[in-house]
Amino acid sequence: MQKWLSIVGIGEDGLEGVSPVGRVLLAQATAIAGGERHLALLPSGDRREKLLWTSPIADSVQQIVERRGQGVCVLASGDPMCYGIGVTLLRQIPLAEMTIVPAPSAFSLACARLGWSLTDVETLSLCGRDPALLNAVLYPGAKILILSADKTTPGIVAQRLTQQGYGDSQIAVLERMGGTQERITTGTASTWTSPDLADLNTIALTLYATAAPPHSPRAPGLPDTAYHHDGQLTKREVRAMTLSALAPLPGQLLWDVGAGCGAIAIEWMRCDRRCGAIAIEQHPSRLQYIANNAQALGVPHLKIVPGAAPHTLKDLPAPDAIFIGGGLTTPDLLETCWRSLRSGGHLVANAVTVESEQMLFHWQGKLGGNLTRIAIQRAEPIGKFLGWKAMAPVTQWVVVKG
Template sequence: MLQKWLSVVGIGEDGLAGLNAIGRSLIEQAEIIFGGDRHLAMLQDLDSSHRQGQQLRLAWQAPIEKSVAQILSYRGKRVCVLASGDPLWFGIGTTLLKKIAIAEITILPSPSTFSWICARLGWTLNEVETLSLCGRSAALIQTYIYPNAKLLILSANHKTPQIVANTLCDRHFSNSKITVFEHLNGVKERIVTTTAMELEHLGAFADLNAIAVECVASFETSTEAVLAAKTRSRMAGLPDSAYHHDGQLTKREVRAVTLSSLAPNAGEMLWDVGAGCGSIAIEWMRSHPRCQAIAIEKSRTHFITENAIALGTPNLQIIAGQAPDVLQGLPTPDAIFIGGGATTTGLMDICWQSLRSQGRIVANVVTLEGEQQLWQWQQKYGGTLTQIAISRAEAIGSFLGWKPMRPVTQWQVIKLV
């Protein structure tokens, strides 16, 4: 077993005073220390005269991968990394563990920013939504906004509180209560509470801040249309009006059935082949923050980009091209949805070979030629065929009548080999 040469020490705004003896010892005994400028400045009070000139202190580089490579080059020396709070909660510890085995690392967490906020507000940590906007798209917040939600957000900089407030107002949550915590648990701590609509009047915030939000819906009207457009559940079947599209959209009812058939689990990867406006891939990712998806589409990628940002899945990978030509070399999928191109020669061969064992394939078609192809696949690979027929009530003069949508034939199969 390799010796533990790397330590990751969580440190708060109270600096060295908030560390226990083990944390101070790991810092004092290190030959090399990595940290942000703010963390390294906290070491000025460290009584390390016996190590004067012997301890190398290095600030993080951008991109962070440069510093990670530098840390790896010092393997075997006593290296200490200073992190904010809990290094494994949206922290550098998670990044380092992708490159270095835990057998080589000592991790010493301090209370996270989220823990401190809950302690200030009297919130229960397991009942809140937590996310980081540090180095991440602010569009991520979209999937976390719903009535009565409590959000804890790590900010990227002083602009983040206003970005969050603007997003809430755009979603008709302008009455939401926002609390901004600057330099939490430090000598410069400042706490400001207001509403999303009033935040812009409070002036500038410090770059080091975190945000707590109590989501309060503020609809001008309670009509079903506004509720459907502005309150977006993570359950499958968003309103069709939530998407920008040119008609190539898996309709709401069919989409809900399709996602149920695909059965997303946390952390799984979906290929959405012939993605159209991206609705299946987007709702797959909305089902859990760790779900991943790749949308393959030859002509409507601009719709996918718009929808992914608007609906809170900015990390959706979009590939412009024709399947199966562009499928080679992609990450192994746990599930594949074929929404277009079912009659393309060779498509199913590549999809079946690429799918992991126990993975799922779901294909939808609306043409007789497509049905013939699904029947051939079902004969070869097994699975089930289902026809989905939906009708919606629409006006017929002064009355209502049923208008049938085009029936959808769906094939569903699990790869057992």
């Protein structure tokens, strides 16, 4: 099919700033889609069909798909491929059927105003997304650019920074960049009072910690104190070794079977923002621990599936890696996990009981892989002195599906 859909980026300078190619595509369209602000830029006498974005956005996307073969032009803010509508439409429509004409993104414009290198900046969108995502990119010295949902977002961000120990951080809110009403408002997180801001704004943060910030390392093995739990927690040292064995890559999906407080799934997702995970857990109180920990550690989009494996696994998307932290003696659990695992995927299982170890020895004999005995001792006070206190040893089985 020939190209029938165009996505044209528009800056604060409106249609005058659209490139010549974008203007031609807009002029040839028989239907135009966009937000109220975008459609209001068209001449009052324009009689072509207008498609206004609705909520949920999936309804509007379906309206565009139904017009396949017609000339449809989508007007978008800035770069449609930077947390924009272009990414959404490409999930439904092949690139071969569309033309994308970007304008400068808000991130590019903000870096130009602030003198920042975009390659050294953390970027985030809070448009229709949970503000807890911010928690995953907090570390001293970080420079962060955020697309705001509306004028209230800077205040929400300032409050979260203060709560997380970054109250001294500098905030700059950039409004209407590229237009005649462009403005930059600056302040400090702990004393931020939201002025009358435009809904269309971008937040720039320079992080300074008021004290030792909690739980900011990206490497696996966060302190055990980072998690709320009832004792069902893969301890820090074993957790670091387990994540190393799981070998996460960007975009991969993990099943955390018998997730406990969700530590393995959470740290898998913290390895890269494109990593996804599903935490499967049957205990109600632990489900709440998982949700709370995911929020606190910046991965609120962790998918939580209540119920006992293996029957809860049958309708889940195929994983690239599986971790089994408990329940190894449950009938058909290992069989189901192995069948579900994608080719080339890693399966890691940890055992602390003799019965669970026997299962690992049996399966290692059938499928191969490596068995490792992990014994950790921590120094703890004994009266006036220190002595070694042993943690329960863990037998770990790691196997890659051929």
